[in-house]
Amino acid sequence: MEGVTDVILDALDPEQRQVATLLDAPLVVLAGAGTGKTRAITHRVAHAVREGRYEAGATLAVTFTTRAAGEMRGRLAQLGVRSAQARTIHSAALRQCQYFWPTAFGSDFPPVLSNSFPLVARAAASVLRSSETALVRDLDSEISWSKSSNVTAERYVELASASGREVSGATPAQVAAVIAAYEKTKAASGQVDFSDILLCAASLLAEHPAVAERIRSTYRHFVVDEYQDVSAVQHRLISLWVDGRDDICVVGDPHQAIHSFAGARADFLLGFAAEVDSASVVRLVRNYRSTPEILGASNHVLGGRDPRFALRATKPAGAAPTFHAVRSEADEAAGVAEWLTLQHADGIAWSELAVLYRINAQAPSFEAALSDAGVPYSVRGTEKFYDRAEVRQAITVLSRAAQSEPDGSVPELMESFLASSGWTSEAPTSMGRQRERWESLNALRTMVLEEDKKRANWQADDFVVWLTERASWQSAPVADAVTLSTMHAAKGLEWDGVAVVGVREGLMPFVLCQEEPALSEERRLLHVAFTRARARLRVSWATANGNRTANRSRFLMGLTTQGAQAAPAPAGNRRQRGSLRSRACTVCGEQLHSAAERKLSRHSDCESTYDEALLMALKKWRKETADENSVPAFVVFTDATLLAVAEAEPSTRQELLKLSGIGTVKVERYGQACLQVIADHKASRT
Known part of the structure; x- marks a missing residue:
């Protein structure tokens, strides 16, 4: 009827509306950065529930981070869908294992290892006679990759040898022996690790029909986000959950596939339509986040790969990205600190600014420069906010205080706890754990006091309910500080202004990622970094690396403006020569062709970044x-x-x-x- 507004569908653009209304067949959504995929899929669930096509309690939305799951639960709740489940794939699998394991095996599900590092270190020491931290860390990652890829120790040697996998100089046979020793030690301890959760859940469904039937009768409608990040085991588990039914929607972006080191494979997303009969495909390319200028640079970084996925701007024109070649990393850090100060003076909140780098080792120089310039900052780590020890303690103490004084003042409870914990209003000058603890408590304090301003007659018992819900949603506070983060950890986030630093050869692409497919993944990683920016983007690199000259990244070829280094031009018709399986030049990125060039890892007329x-x-x-x-x-x-x-x-x-x-x-x-x-x-x- 004319004049009636549909609050669920009218909020969507034409492609997002397709996502919400195509309910009769499996659906693949190819959603670029900033195109509103979360809006599309939450409105899909809300529309399907309203139309009676989905039962809310039988709907499972699968994500790959706790933060994303919390955001999805919050959005569904705002749309009136509170009983639908939004969980990480590991959380959903663990719940099923814990509930059905006694039925299948007559015993409780084994406890989950809180930290696999000690067991990997023991296995490395027994096999390699070394438990050096860097080596153990790399082996731990390789074990996780092998399990995510469903590669056993027995199969590892053949696969690793064929694909050229290397782990800190250890041979494939040595790595396989470490994997076997680790599994033996873990089994003796009576525990399972994080990766085992998915393997065990898949085993329950595949080998126990009665359990599988009960699980499939519980969840009948599925939405799976970030499908470019699924591994072989995750893809298998999702397929077992769905069991050939039509109520499945997978969402992802092949241009944000940056986690192959963890076993993720974008081909599961791109091949889903071919694998599942009658599946429909919808592409979301309207970007609502960034200016046309930023999107132009972001699309350019991808090197024209698959124009079907090129992002299209919806925002008006803004400032052009700037590119800065400076002499040293110290100069680069000082320049970024000055830029951040100018952005803040121009009205941008500190919390809407970020500095993104390739590896954590780059952070200290920027921390020091920001401290010297009086710029507040927060280093984004891998630990979830509500899992931090100081935050867990705060919630426990505040909950107990509220129970004893249910009519108490929320600000007074908060300030009393902070005083007892030794927190002060001034940030510590030191870095490391002391600084992180202060940042956590300061962020919690800011979140509570801001909420208190919105509430009339807010009492302590209401406060506990609110805080508990925020924690269950993993709805972390945003500190009034500049975010320092790796490019990987920044995925899924966005800011008004972003400084992308260290964009030079050896860091971007990283020195160990000079061949395909790793090289293309580095390109996508820089694309992800650029698309975090809404309005202002600053790109920089140092032209000196120690005693060596450093070149700006090959990915910036054709992008840099006045003051930036010139890029070495491709020689002749290299792109037409050689096969796609040839190695790429570490300087210009073009294909290598002769044995001499492959030995050098560069063309004879391209400058090397090291001797x-x-x-x-x-x-x-x-x-x-x-x-x-x-x-x-x-x-x-x-x-x-x-x-x-x-x-x-x-x-x-x-x-x-x-x-x-x-x-x-x-x-x-x-x-x-x-x-x-x-x-x-x-x-x-x-």
Whole structure:
């Protein structure tokens, strides 16, 4: 009837409306950054429930972060759909395992390891005679990848050898032995790890028909977000949940596929329509987040890959992104601090500004520069806000205080707790854990006091209900501070102004990601970083890396403006020569063709970002040292560390200690000999 407003569908653009109303067949939604996918899929659920097509309590929305699940629950609640479930895939699987395991096996589901690192360290020590932190961390990641990819220790050697997987210099056979030793130790402890949860849930469904029937009768309608991030095991589990039914909608963006290191495979998203009969496909490309100028740079970074997914701006024109080539990392950090100060003076809140970098090791120089400039900042880590020890303690203490004084003043309860915990209004000058604890309590305080301003006659018992709900939704507060974050951790977030730093060869793309498919993933990662910005984007890099000259990233070719370095042009018709399986030049990104070029990892006329001869000399020294001490080569220095040494060319012990992966023990044991190799090589160049 004319004049009647549909509050669910009228809020959607034509493509989003298709997502909400195509309910008769499986649906694949290819949704670019900032195109409103969460709005589309929550309105899909609300519309389907209203029309009687979905039963709210039988609907499961699957996400891959707790924060995203909380946001989805909040949006569904606002649309009047409160009984639908929105969970991470691990949370949903764990609930099913804990509930049905006794039925299937006659015993409780095993406890989940809170930290797998100690068991991996024990396995590494028994197999490799080393439990060095960097090595154990890499092995822990590889074990997680193997389980997510459903690769057993028995199959690992063949697969790793064929695909060229490397883990800190350990051979595939050694890694397989570590995997087997880890599994044996874990089984003896009577525990399961995070990855086992999905494997166990899939086993319940595949091998126990009665359990599978009960699970499938509980959840009959599915929406799965971020499908470009699913692994082989996750894809298998989702397929077992759905069991061929039509009530499935998967959503994802192939241009934001940046988690292959965790076993994620975008081909599950792109191949879903072919795998599932009669599936429909909808593309969301209208971007509501960023200005046309920012989207132009973001699309350009992708190098024209698949124009069907190019983002289209809906916002009016704004400021053009700026590009800055500076002499040193210190100059870069100072320039970013000045830029942030100017943005804040121009009316942008500190909380609407961010600094994004490729690796965590880049953070300290920016922390120091922001501290010197008086810019408040918060370092975004991997730990969830409500899982932090100080936040859990705060919620417990505040809840008890509210129970004893149900009519008490909320601000007084908050201030009393902070005083008892030693919190002060001034941020500590030190970095690390002390600073993180202060930031957590300050953010909690700000969140509570802001909510108190909105409430009339708000009492302590109401406060506890509100705080508990926020925690269950993982609705974390936003501190009035600039966010420092890796590009990976920034996925799913957005700010008015973003500074993307360190966009040089060796960092973007990262030095260990110079071949396909890793190289294309680095390109997508920079695209993700650019698309975090709504209105203002600053891109920078240092032209010096230690004692070496550094080139700006090949991904910026054709983008940089006045003051930026010129990019080396592709030589001749390289793109037409060679096969797609050829290696890429580490400088210009074009294909390599001759054996000599592949050995150099670059074209003969492209400038190298480090001295290959020095790297070879360092590898020779490492092998000789490892043989003398009867240890594997990676125990001396990992490949990544050697590359960092070759780039920096340190001349003193202090300069060695500044490099990632080198601590005091390494310097004491190998430092002098390593420095001598560098000094000898420098002398031979003169």
